[in-house]
Amino acid sequence: TTGDETDANTPGEGKAKVESVGLMLQDISNPFFAAMQTSMTEEAKKQDFKLNVQDGRQDLAAQNDQIDAFIQQGVDLILINAVDSEGIASGVARAQAAGVTVVAVDVDATGADAAVTTDNVEAGRLACQSLVDKLGGKGNILIVEGTPTTAPQERVKGCEEVLAKNPDIMVVGRQAGKNDRASGLALTTDMLTANADVNGIFAINDPEGLGADLAVQQAGRDGIVIVGVDGSPEAVLALKDDKSNFWATPAQDPGGMALKALEVGQEIVGGNKPADRVTLLNPTIVDRDNVGEYGGW
């Protein structure tokens, strides 16, 4: 559809020229997803394809409409970061029926040709294992949950698996925030008031964890270990900051994940289905001890 065909990127073995890509993110206002946008925008310039990025605003119906608009535009490939992995299935099917390749990113999407995801359950496991280890297997902790969408819920699930194996860890408070710094701060402040003896906090992502960190500092409480999830730049700063109580974050690489999904998608369009439908990118734990070696997003 674009008139000026340049051969800047030579299709590798089986890699086909993908001319236009639709990227659907569940919530661009979250830095994690915004990082996907950034890396894809750069890549689009580099490889010279058309990129259309849409924000799902945590709304499944909006994502459905966006799929229809992408079909309309005749994109070759949709990279979808669904609000809900199964709720998006009907939209995915429509896209495929229209001949569009669909690759799920970060969160699997039922029926997608392929998926490149982080194991969010594993991320939750890693975070809480790190917390439990740091606490020496016992203590009182708080959990700051997120919005009731797939990724935050899986992280909590992973954490609970670890906690189940550590009966000396008591969850004394759990509240759900909005995945952001402000709600992490507000909820933690209140939970700290209700619980004089808190040793650790698990937050489902870094913004909430960093908000919890602010709450702990403002409350003048010492020795509380905080873990988040994501490995975001702010978390890295906190890990290097002496005043901070932030201890660890399982790092994911949103930008890399999006690029990987692009690559898989290009392969599929070129006729090479990957052996495994799902490419799992496992998170690695970044903590105060190894933060120096972490490359960041």
Next chain:
Amino acid sequence: MDQVLEDSPLLEVRGISKRFGATQALSDVSFDLRPGEVHALMGENGAGKSTLMKIIAGTYSPDSGSIHMMGNQIVMASPRDAMTAKVGIIHQELNTFPEMSVAENLAVGNEPTTSFMLNRRKMISDAREKLERVGAVNIDPRTPIGRLSVGMQQMVEIARAVAEDVKVLVLDEPTAALSMSESKQLFGLIHQMRDRGMGLIYISHRMEEVWELADRVTVFRDGKLVGTKDMRAAGRDAVSPNDIVRMMVGRDVDDLYGREERELDKVRLEVRDLTDGGAIGPVSFDVRAGEIVTMVGLIGAGRTEVGRLLYGADKVAAGTISLDGRQIRVRNPGDAVAKGIGMLPESRKDQALFLEMSVRDNTAMSTLGAFSTFGVLNFRRMKSKVDEIFTSLRVRAASQSIESRSLSGGNQQKLVLGRLMLEKPALMILDEPTRGVDIGAKSEIYRIIKEIAATGTAVLVISSDLPEALGISDRLLVMREGRIVAEMDAQSATEEVVMEHATGVYADQNPRMTHEQP
């Protein structure tokens, strides 16, 4: 009066025109006001009187023409400009702030301050002073104005305008909501102001008032000035009310009330010891089929309240209501309509009209059930029935689908009357049926009321217009402080006697009444 002043008008408008959409409200009107005179404006509803006044007061800007004060052309771009020019106005419609106290209402736009802070104490003392000036001493400046009756609120509005140190005062139907005694008080005030050399423009549909007050009368018709009669120069006898009516309506209205004998049938409405549990009642009275009974009294006497109790608009605490010999309980207005009671409320704008709906919908609103099958409206039936009503009431409306907002006051009043007629009620309560209605429309409304009575309907009128009450009724009920204090035959009653009972101040000890109730 100084000769020079006499010659140069205080206020003069030249060649004013104003158009609203398709309506030419004023065309090329020139008009003047001299110091020390009361200049009355008369004309049918929609003739353009209020529009001209609003232009003088800076509310509207004219499409063409100019305004001059004492020979100098001035620009009236906003109400502020009018204030600066010392032009005061009492608008036809109430312009109160219902959530504010009387004192705050009186101060709005001109709040007393010390340094930059509000001076509330002064606000209240100022208010007392202003109220005193118009003789409304019984109003507490701290009451929220929304709790006062319409008449009381009107007195506050008058106090607000009069208190200004104004040179020109416009009074646009100030007495429409007032009863005789408040009106008298106002007239005294008007005389004082005139004698101080102020110029007053007085708009009214009540010929008696104009006759009592005016030095000159100017008549408007269809946005044009028809003519001016100088009664001071020519002498009052040189002009007759009929001359003016003819200028207004274009024909004679010789017998406004058209008094005639009516056949009275059996008692339709029987009210016994009705009370709201508070200031109203207990009242007892009857109205017979075909009879027109009018409740008169001062504002706040409780007439409206009695009407509302009968109609189920307010809660009855005790007492009985019987219609055609059967005792009924009226729970709410819907119930009242179903049981054969109809009411024309006191304030058509606030309580009766749906201004944005068509005149047809307005007329049929209470009887839509009769025009529908299974809730689906039959427009043809509705249209022809409304047509019928409009013809018999002589409603002037461009079509049935225009918004009722665009009708003149008199025609709006007829819409509501038409609504009642469609209900075919056994009892019709008419609260101030001719408030703000021009003389031509008035005579028609009187004719309609009598026609309704002639069909055997019991008609209970509430009126503050004494000549009207005396003119159209068979019987009068005089109310004071929530009770009926006297009942009399309208034929033999006089204004003086009615006033004595209404005020409780008896001049002679031999009242010509049929009997007095306890």
Next chain:
Amino acid sequence: MGFWWDKVGIFAVLVLLCIFMSIMAPYFLSIDNGLNVARSVSINAILAAGMTMIIITGGIDLSVGSILAVSGVTGVLLFVAGVPSPLALLGGVAAGALAGFINGAFVAWLALPAFIVTLGSMTYLRGIAYSLLEGQPLISSDLGYRAIGNGAVAGIPTPVVVMVVVYLVFWFILERTKFGRHVYAVGGNMEAARLAGINVKKVLLAVYTIGGAAAGLAGIIFSARVLSAQPTAGQSYELDAIAAVVLGGTSLMGGRGRVIGTLVGALIIGVLTNGLVLMNVPFFYQLIVKGVVIVIAVAIDSLRRFGKSGT
């Protein structure tokens, strides 16, 4: 220009917008995309139809998004529990009507301000939607009434067909029935309506119940579209619905408005959203453009008022 503009006003804005989009966005002007827009508009349009009636009475319903969620969840739960799908569908709509009825009860009987009543119910209904499913979406790929979200009738997507039927029904109720006249009367002058013998409370109760039922229907379509019960569904939809109503010329003061205008308003929002996606406008700028267009649209529309009053 009074009359002509009065009728045409906002419709002209829609036409202009479509012309603009056809020029700027390739793919915009096609039957398929037209159907896309209609389908994506359908849920908001159905919410907005009920909202129109409520706003005409001088009220408002902030809880429509939450009602949508509760109804969608109820429908799917019923189906999953084995209730025959037509009944499950009706159950969802009934849940919406019940939620609306409760709103109406507070507004009509206790005379509480609709804004705060529905702000409250927006919150507790969301909580109910979550707790019905413990926060997890419930997937039902074989949902019995999936066709209402994904099917098509003679090439027209079913949600669009439902939307058209809903608008015909609302138009009929408002324009052609006694009840419709009463709705306008209550909104135009509540005291006058009462004194004219209208049972104001009953009208209010009915209007909120109907609005709730419409939101319930929208919830059913939503869940059929995504083949699952989503407790997060419909968040902040109330604002889009209200925007459609107001763009369509219905006054928030009550007493005036037409459901056809609302449909045009909903289409404006839908065309705008769709067109901006097709034009590949970055998300942040979409928000800016959308906000500005909403303000400009009402500004243009208000010209007719200026035209009318002559000032």
Next chain:
Amino acid sequence: MGFWWDKVGIFAVLVLLCIFMSIMAPYFLSIDNGLNVARSVSINAILAAGMTMIIITGGIDLSVGSILAVSGVTGVLLFVAGVPSPLALLGGVAAGALAGFINGAFVAWLALPAFIVTLGSMTYLRGIAYSLLEGQPLISSDLGYRAIGNGAVAGIPTPVVVMVVVYLVFWFILERTKFGRHVYAVGGNMEAARLAGINVKKVLLAVYTIGGAAAGLAGIIFSARVLSAQPTAGQSYELDAIAAVVLGGTSLMGGRGRVIGTLVGALIIGVLTNGLVLMNVPFFYQLIVKGVVIVIAVAIDSLRRFGKSGT
């Protein structure tokens, strides 16, 4: 019971709620927690103060949450760009005032309905907040005016001190100045206000600008509290602010209301949120309880109206 209840009404609800929480939630009744509640309430309370004034004129401002975001972002961006922190702070407040002024211009000059104007600006201002930062939060741990969010004056958290000052100022403006009277007059009867010589447009413009400035101040506090510029800040805060105003007895019809009531309303919401968290009530049930309490609170409060009208 008229007068007494009139004054006390919603305050009694607050007291009851506090008593209930003291019994149910350990730690609720402590100075520290009291300060927590006050601090967490401060942002909403400041938004609600401006909202009160706007609602008294019969208007509404749905954009306060977005203004908060834009102002917070502006302040941090200025600081990061090297502007001295008092000026950066003022810059943020000024950005809020400007946004409010634009709202006011549409409402006052074009006579557009405030609801739709601010619905539009809510959308475009959010877009602006995002695009200023390209969607990413900007962390600034050494923010020059961090004390306004995290500091304390004589043991009282600074945001609480700011809140109290804001309320004193608003109380003074509304109760003790001529401008305040004009605000009530415009809301009570706009036409009458115009006829009384009040410059209605100027009043409206001023009120929206002041409301915007208050939201701007809230934005500064927000960003100082989280030590960063957050483009997502303040989403749906407008509803909490309006809830506080209405709970506080201000009529959405305009002309009536008091800023002290709003503070009580904001505290009710704050105490409720805090208490439910202290009681460790799960999120879903919090929503249910919160929604129900809001409705019950206005219902209780409306008793006074019934008491008054006697029906």
